[in-house]
């Protein structure tokens with residue numbers, strides 16, 4: 039009797055209904071496919087600290103269109119196959135890239151929105167992203183001066199002809215908003231945050247078009263005084279932030295250089311071709327960083343749509359004088375559908391395996407046909423998970439979301455380039471909404487620690503499930519599965535060291551499975 043009961047217990051998946059527990063999602067449905075979770079100064083759903091299950095057990099976390107949010111269950115590995123038609127075999131001997139981490143951007147807009155809440159709600163929001171109770175972001179992209187998600191146009195050196203940057207000063211947006219929030223985020227994080235800087239435009243007086251917006255590049259040629267000043271501007275930025283105890287892990291060579299090069303952009307941009315970026319790095323930025331106290335700062339080129347690869351990387355990295363200063367390649371997700379990821383990402387990895395690939399910007403609600411905030415959209419959660427899995431399966435080492443928080447219009451944005459964000463604030467009620475995309479990020483950011491290594495998976499039959507598998511530094515395994523269809527069919531995972539994991543991917547779901555292999 040006892041053995042039968044035990045067997046039933048072990049074979050089944052024991053569900054702890056987190057949605058109904060005290061830390062569950064307070065769901066609100068705005069009619070866009072799924073729900074948002076409402077948080078205020080004193081209440082927010084959270085997973086808390088995840089603890090590795092005992093040997094032979096696994097943990098499963100599911101979020102789905104039906105409204106589950108990181109719902110935790112525990113189950114037991116079995117010695118025998120479950121008989122499921124789909125067997126997913128973990129192949130740990132097939133090793134790929136190591137993970138750096140996940141995060142979002144502290145834009146002026148994000149800072150304005152976070153600070154529009156009461157201090158209690160601000161703390162709650164920051165904890166959601168950065169603490170071990172939350173989703174444990176490691177990376178924060180920090181715009182260098184203004185971008186479209188600002189309420190005004192400025193740089194830190196708007197005094198004309200100030201080639202020595204004597205009047206370089208951080209803006210009030212840095213000193214009173216972004217810096218204090220970054221310090222608070224750092225204090226909430228169990229680990230040092232990895233900040234990286236991206237500039238949208240150089241000061242107008244350094245540029246061919248004399249404006250921060252539109253089509254324009256630096257005056258003169260790489261090696262010339264404008265290019266030298268623009269390199270020093272980055273150094274000055276790093277110095278100023280260091281005075282506030284904020285040190286940067288990395289920087290990019292500038293946001294979306296193709297925007298300022300090829301189009302009459304409606305907001306801040308600075309054009310580079312791959313050739314001018316190469317020469318500016320070789321002659322100006324690289325030497326400036328190298329001779330500064332920031333020589334270890336990770337320099338990422340491109341910081342633009344991945345469809346520019348591998349061409350952009352070939353031009354910059356085949357030049358030894360530029361390549362020696364570069365560490366990685368930053369990619370954005372816009373237009374990802376136009377070119378397959380193996381053509382852009384994997385081919386670049388194989389050409390330049392010593393340079394890491396890193397996703398530096400993505401957001402939902404940017405397309406003219408599907409614009410702005412959509413509270414509770416599950417499609418957008420799937421878009422995130424699909425793109426992250428695709429990137430990870432093509433050698434990308436981390437993924438950075440765009441604005442950490444926006445208002446209900448998807449701003450503020452001085453050119454009304456409104457988009458969506460995983461957190462939408464409503465200061466009139468002193469609450470914020472965690473969108474389905476917040477949970478997409480969570481399924482990766484909370485579980486894939488730094489130095490987790492992607493490993494192989496194989497299938498017993500054709501499947502349209504999308505997935506990516508990892509071994510973490512503590513030797514535990516993480517498997518993340520996305521099911522974008524309406525159906526549910528059981529599967530099993532076979533891990534030679536522990537046995538068979540009985541599983542099932544619900545319709546329209548994101549699933550993270552975690553187990554101990556020792």
Ligand SMILES: *[C@@H]1O[C@H](CO)[C@@H](O)[C@H](O)[C@H]1NC(C)=O
Nearest residue numbers: 064077078079080081082468
């Ligand atoms: C926050 O939300 C919880 C749960 O709905 C509620 O009990 C509490 O009163 C709210 N707190 C404030 C300050 O509104």
Ligand SMILES: *[C@@H]1O[C@H](CO)[C@@H](O)[C@H](O)[C@H]1NC(C)=O
Nearest residue numbers: 045046049116117118119120
């Ligand atoms: C496992 O499989 C073996 C061999 O097929 C069988 O003898 C045994 O009864 C099975 N055990 C369970 C618990 O089903």
Ligand SMILES: *[C@@H]1O[C@H](CO)[C@@H](O)[C@H](O)[C@H]1NC(C)=O
Nearest residue numbers: 196197198200203204205206
């Ligand atoms: C720039 O700095 C110089 C010297 O520090 C100072 O005299 C001047 O007033 C500043 N100009 C502006 C526009 O801030």
Ligand SMILES: *[C@@H]1O[C@H](CO)[C@@H](O)[C@H](O)[C@H]1NC(C)=O
Nearest residue numbers: 221224280281282283284285
């Ligand atoms: C800066 O950080 C160091 C070490 O983390 C700490 O000792 C120091 O007090 C901090 N300084 C400020 C101004 O926050």
Ligand SMILES: *[C@@H]1O[C@H](CO)[C@@H](O)[C@H](O)[C@H]1NC(C)=O
Nearest residue numbers: 251252253301302303304305
């Ligand atoms: C560029 O766009 C601005 C408006 O954003 C417009 O005023 C200007 O005429 C445009 N320039 C060209 C060359 O098309």
Ligand SMILES: CC(=O)N[C@H]1CO[C@H](CO)[C@@H](O)[C@@H]1O
Nearest residue numbers: 502503521522523525526527
């Ligand atoms: C699109 C997709 O991934 N669909 C799959 C969802 O999961 C079920 C169960 O494994 C499969 O049958 C679907 O093909």
